[in-house]
Amino acid sequence: MEIYCQRCNPRETFKIPDFSFEEKKKLQKLNADSPLQAINAIRTLHAISLKDAKFVISHINPKYKVCHRCQKSLNEDEYTTCPNCRSLNFNWNLNS
Ligand SMILES: [Zn+2]
Ligand SMILES: [Zn+2]
Structure with a gap:
């Protein structure tokens, strides 16, 4: 990818x-x-x-659906761009 x-x-x-x-x-x-x-x-x-x-x-966010950079909330996409700071997040959902 x-x-x-x-x-x-x-x-x-x-x-x-x-x-x-x-x-x-x-x-x-x-x-x-x-x-x-x-x-x-x-x-x-x-x-x-x-x-x-x-x-x-x-670019890995430590917490699912929370931006690694600015801590604003993200959508559920696995590789997602923060709507606030435009940073890419590896938004891995590892708790399920
Ligand atoms: Zn952000
Ligand atoms: Zn970046």
Whole structure:
């Protein structure tokens, strides 16, 4: 999947692998403790460039339907743009 963030740079696209539910859980948890560890973990799970891995990690929202950047509420789309700050969110619903 190719994706971009309107806030960072709408002209720069990133290639994102298909993450399994378990991978998403692991990455979200690691990201809360140490974004650097989360970046390393992505790179052991998938063939992904450092640039793409950093993009993923910096756009995962810690809380479902809450923007990682401005804490405003989001819709239910898995990859969604915040209506307030225009930042992309990896809006993973991991509680179901
Ligand atoms: Zn961004
Ligand atoms: Zn926002």
